[in-house]
Amino acid sequence: MRPINEIIVHCTATPEGRQVTVAEIDRWHRERGWSGIGYHRVIGLNGERWAGRPLDKIGAHCEGHNERSLGVVYAGGVARDGKTPKDTRNAAQANALLVELTELRDRFGIKKLSGHNEYANKACPSFDASKAYDYLFEGRSKGFNPILDAVLKRGDFGPEVADWKDRLKAWRSTVGMGSPLMTGDVFDHNAELETILFQKTRKIVADGKVGPQTRSEMDLALAGKPPFQALDR
Numbered sequence: 001m002r003p004i005n006e007i008i009v010h011c012t013a014t015p016e017g018r019q020v021t022v023a024e025i026d027r028w029h030r031e032r033g034w035s036g037i038g039y040h041r042v043i044g045l046n047g048e049r050w051a052g053r054p055l056d057k058i059g060a061h062c063e064g065h066n067e068r069s070l071g072v073v074y075a076g077g078v079a080r081d082g083k084t085p086k087d088t089r090n091a092a093q094a095n096a097l098l099v100e101l102t103e104l105r106d107r108f109g110i111k112k113l114s115g116h117n118e119y120a121n122k123a124c125p126s127f128d129a130s131k132a133y134d135y136l137f138e139g140r141s142k143g144f145n146p147i148l149d150a151v152l153k154r155g156d157f158g159p160e161v162a163d164w165k166d167r168l169k170a171w172r173s174t175v176g177m178g179s180p181l182m183t184g185d186v187f188d189h190n191a192e193l194e195t196i197l198f199q200k201t202r203k204i205v206a207d208g209k210v211g212p213q214t215r216s217e218m219d220l221a222l223a224g225k226p227p228f229q230a231l232d233r
């Protein structure tokens, strides 16, 4: 594997609400004379996660910054008028993008994320990517981050903990494991063990803490979907 130390986020610059497939981007890029799709990952309109160019191949997505980076693109980035830059990520796309970025970060130990617009005079990806994902990477702006602070762990308490316990119980009943005695709003030892059980069952990192990946995995579980699987190329 080549050295990879950065993720660069893009949009397809297509109108809000329009699906864009890997095959379509592949065609666009071949028409430019490239060897095929220049991005490594594509987030479809409905939150699909697709593999583009294999990760071990240098991408073609950000001039001067391709050699050690991965290019991740989401379908959209322009308003329905077809020209005004707009952050069109819907909830499914935002979630899929978050999961994909986290997965790639952990797989390659990536510490930096940028938007295409930080390297080129373009609107792409139509939002401030490095700021938006600052809490996941060793970002530039330091300070309070509501999402990082929302990681739940032993000793925490409050409505968010009560809500997480409800979700654990709901998951347990969907897999026929009965409902454990879990009440109150304190993230106690029992809640930690239940979280670890959930994480082990779904084959994700079993640290007993509730961060973006564990939350996302719970969304999948409660929707009756199989565990998250990393794209393998």
Ligand SMILES: [Zn+2]
Pocket: 009, 010, 011, 061, 116, 124, 125
């Ligand atoms: Zn771009």
